[in-house]
Amino acid sequence: MLDREHKEHMGIRRLVYALGWSMKGLKATFKHEEAFRQEVYLLILLAPLGFWLGNDGVERALLVGPLLFVLIVELLNSAIESVVDRISDEKHKLSGRAKDQGSAAVLISLMLVVLCWGSVLANRLI
Secondary structure, eight states, rough: OOOOOHHHSSHHHHHHHHHHHHHHHHHHHHHHOHHHHHHHHHHHHHHHHHHHHOSHHHHHHHHHHHHHHHHHHHHHHHHHHHHHHOOOOOOOHHHHHHHHHHHHHHHHHHHHHHHHHHHHHHHHHO
C-alpha cells in the first residue's frame, strides 16, 4: 500500500511538480551559466531561421533539433560541474577530467549543429 505522501505525488500532480522543478533548473542555469545563456540566444536567433530555411519537416528538424540538443548537453554539463564543485573545492584529476568531458560533450553537440546546418545549406548549393 502506498503511503499518503507518495500518493500525493502521482498522476497530474507529479507532472506539475516535475514541471516546476524543471523550470527551477532552467532558471538557475540561465542565471549562473554564461555559456547556457549564449546557447539560448543562439537558439532564439537560429530556430526561426531554421523553420524558415527548412523545406520540409525533416530539414526543419535537422536545423532546429541540434540547437535544442546543445541546450540539453549544456544542462547536463552544468549539473556535472555543480556536483563536482559541491563535493570539493580542491583540485583533483578526476574532477578536472569530469569537467573536461562535460565540456567536450558540449563541443561535440555544437559540431552537430555545424554539420546539420552545413549539410542542409550545402544541399541547396549543389
